[in-house]
Structures are given as C-alpha cells and as structure tokens.
Amino acid sequence: MVRRTKIVATIGPASGSAEMIARLLDKGVNVFRLNFSHGSADGHREQASIIRAVCADKKINAAILGDLQGPKIRIGDLHKESLTLLDGGDITLTIDDSKAKTDNCVSVGYKALPGSVAAGDTLLLDDGLIQLTVSGVEGDDVHCKIKVGGELKSRKGLNRLGGGLSAPAITEKDVADIELAVELKLDFLAVSFPSCADDLIPVKDKLAALNANINIISKIERAEAVASDDTLNALIAASDGVMVARGDLGVEIGDAQLIGVQKKIIRQARRANKPVITATQMMESMIHSPVPTRAEVFDVANAVLDGTDAVMLSAETATGKHPTKVVAAMADACLGAEQHPETRTSRYRIDKMIETTNESIALSAIYAANHLENVRASICLTESGETALIMSRLSSSLPIYGMSRHQQTCQRMALYRGVVPILVDLNDGEDNVYHNAMMTIADTGALQAGDRVIITCGDIRGSGGMTNTLKILEYPG
Structure with missing residues (x-):
C-alpha cells in the first residue's frame, strides 16, 4: 500500500x-x-x-x-553554565548586559522588552518550561517572580503568553x-x-x-x-x-x-x-x-x-x-x-464554484477516481506540479502519480499528500503520450488487466497551470 x-x-x-x-x-x-x-x-x-x-x-x-x-527572541549568555531558578524566587531580565553578572539577573537581546510588557504578564523561557510573572518594569529592567522554575541555560528562547513580542x-x-x-x-x-x-x-x-x-x-x-x-x-x-x-x-x-x-x-x-x-x-x-x-x-x-x-x-x-x-x-x-474511511473520500468544495479549467480537471479526476469502478490510479502529466497539488487536496485511497520532465517539479511534489513523483519525459508523439504514461505505471506492477487509470494533461507543453484534458484508459494487460 x-x-x-x-x-x-x-x-x-x-x-x-x-x-x-x-x-x-x-x-x-x-x-x-x-x-x-x-x-x-x-x-x-x-x-x-x-x-x-x-x-x-x-x-x-x-x-x-x-x-x-x-528573529527568535532569546536571553543572552549567562555568567555561568546554568542557573537554577526556584519557584517563588525573584529574577530580573535586563537589556543592560553589564548588570547580568549575578544569579538573579539575566540579559536579554530584545531591546524593546521593557516597553513590551507590563505587570501581570506571563513570560516563558525555554519553550515554556520556565514561567515568570512580571512584577514591574523599571528602566532597562523587567522584574519577575518565578512561577515555575527550572534549570536555565544561555541563549534559551523568550516568549510572552498571548504573543506581543516581535x-x-x-x-x-x-x-x-x-x-x-x-x-x-x-x-x-x-x-x-x-x-x-x-x-x-x-x-x-x-x-x-x-x-x-x-x-x-x-x-x-x-x-x-x-x-x-x-x-x-x-x-x-x-x-x-x-x-x-x-x-x-x-x-x-x-x-x-x-x-x-x-x-x-x-x-x-x-x-x-x-x-x-x-x-x-x-x-x-x-x-x-x-x-x-x-x-x-x-x-x-x-x-x-x-x-x-x-x-x-x-x-x-x-x-x-x-x-x-x-x-x-x-x-x-x-x-x-x-485506513480510516474519512481519509479515503472527500466532499471538498462540492458546494463551491470552481475558478479555473485547471482546477476543474484536477477535482473532476479525483472525484471520478473515487466513484468509478476499477480505477487504480490517477496520473497527472504536469509541468509545474500545480494540478497534482490541487488533486491532492481531495481525500482518496488511490495514489496520484505526478509525472514531469522537470526535476524541480518532481522534488516539490514529494511534499504533496498522496502524490508519487515520477521524473519522465513522455514527449515522443502526441498519440503515444497517454499510453506511455499508463505503461510507466504498469511497469511498476501496479496495474492488472482491466484496471483503469485516469490521466490529466494540458494541450500546451512547457506552460504550467494549463491542464485542460482528462482521459480514462483501460489497461489491456
């Protein structure tokens, strides 16, 4: 599978x-x-x-x-390897590096910090493992009460609960x-x-x-x-x-x-x-x-x-x-x-108007694949990968084979859900393109006699987003 x-x-x-x-x-x-x-x-x-x-x-x-x-906001370098912050204790965050030489004072590279927080705010260090409550702001210094302590090391991240530090x-x-x-x-x-x-x-x-x-x-x-x-x-x-x-x-x-x-x-x-x-x-x-x-x-x-x-x-x-x-x-x-049924069918955009021919073909292909007997795969002949991406927005149990002659397109399609990228150039005669696409999949052992494949492509070669054709072929075996 x-x-x-x-x-x-x-x-x-x-x-x-x-x-x-x-x-x-x-x-x-x-x-x-x-x-x-x-x-x-x-x-x-x-x-x-x-x-x-x-x-x-x-x-x-x-x-x-x-x-x-x-621009991740971080504390500066500590005066020693780590600090142990105890629940209920006090600590000061300062933008004046010269003050950060004790266990109770830590430098912060974010110069706007004193003007960005107020008493009662919650500040979070080290992905939230350490929590501080701001008790007051005085010049360059933000005085805090340690709500949840822990071991603090240099260069750990600093956030404000609810955002606001940017x-x-x-x-x-x-x-x-x-x-x-x-x-x-x-x-x-x-x-x-x-x-x-x-x-x-x-x-x-x-x-x-x-x-x-x-x-x-x-x-x-x-x-x-x-x-x-x-x-x-x-x-x-x-x-x-x-x-x-x-x-x-x-x-x-x-x-x-x-x-x-x-x-x-x-x-x-x-x-x-x-x-x-x-x-x-x-x-x-x-x-x-x-x-x-x-x-x-x-x-x-x-x-x-x-x-x-x-x-x-x-x-x-x-x-x-x-x-x-x-x-x-x-x-x-x-x-x-x-394997869950809801990942295999889709009502995506079933009640919405379709904006482009490219999108119409892509959505129609997956709808047909989900509702037509003996369809084993969808094949998307693509320049940019856009049609394959739109097809992948619909849930289906069938693979989408994104075929492109462009290496970069194939690499991008590697991220799209349900899309199997295949680097291949099928341009050896217009009449043979669809047959050759089907045979490319058949050669992997994915098709048996009588199986159907759905193929989408565009009339204009070399231009992305121009898909306007959908064909359904039966593999003869």
Missing part, C-alpha cells in the same frame, strides 16, 4: 552520512530539512550535496527544505541563509516567526533579487498569526505552503488551545490549495527510546486525520539515537490512520 502522508526528517549529526540518508529514504523520508539555526554554511553545502547524490543514485525524488532561524521579519543571518538556499537550489524555504503576510515581503524581495524560484513555507508559530481568521488566511495566501510549528505556537497561545488551532490551520491551508506540514515533538520520546509512546502514535494519526500533507521529525532524526526506527514508526502510524 502506498503511504499518502509525507515525512519530513531533519538532518543533523545522527543522520548526515550518505549511508544514513539512504536508510532514511528506504524507511520512507520524502523531504529532508536543513535547520539553519544550527551548523555552518559549509556543513549545509555538504549535506545538500550528499542528499542529492544519494537520491540520484536511488532514483528517488526527495525534496530539501531550508529552515531559516528567524522583532524584524528577517535578520542578517537569515539574509545570508537565503543566499545559501538559492546557491544550493533548495526546493522549499521555511520562514520562521511571521506575524502576518507582510512579514514575508523581505524574503520574497530577496529571492526576486536573486532570480530564485524557491517555494516559501510560512511557519505558523506566533500568537499574532492566528489572532484572527483574516490574518491567518492572508498569511496562508501569501505563502506557497505552511507549517504548524507547535513549539513556539503552543508556548504563546497555550497548549490547551493548540489542538483546535492546528486543525484550523490545516483546514484553511487545504482550502487555499496550499500544502501543510505538522511539526514539533511528534515522536519526542524516540530521541532516546527505540519505540514511540501510544500518545505519540495518536498525535501523528490525528494530524493525518486532520488532512496534513506531511508530519515532521526534528531532534528525533537530527540528534536522536534511532533515526531509522523513528521514521519507520511514523510511517506505520500514518498508514494506520490512512
């Missing part, structure tokens, strides 16, 4: 070798993530080269996603990393901490200046980004895809609110024909354990039932002890969820 939900794996010290990349591909990884918050430019160059080489050797179309660090959309490091992403011809670029659609403008302008064609994935992790449907929908519309980045988002809006917001983001992204990745702590225990908890399996399955295109692994594959086991466990969880 073909797994429809895709897996994104973060590359790090535990998974960067050519041997491990090959094993991860064998276990089911579809997209590799380079986390620009860690490592060097030369290190990322080496990793991208290894990934491309192994994929070429195995004839697998996998994508590479570069993840910008973004920095410039991209940093100098991000600009350098965008240039690196263009150099490496990455398929996707994840933008961290956008609060609204306008925060993507500097990234788009930089990519345009470099004449680069990289799809932007907005990481939804600010409370401001989900404060209203208008803001969220505008951010989704301005993106090529989104990521439900549950770490900082959960810290800012509270974990109790997170599950409903996750479902809303996935639903709104799919309605906008945008792919969506669900991320953060999906199988966190497998950083050390060889098996997941039942709760983690349920978490992955729940995201699949929500309709996510992909589920993501972070430290589990970057630094964990069991990279291949965690990918295999996640793949099993996805397959299990995909």
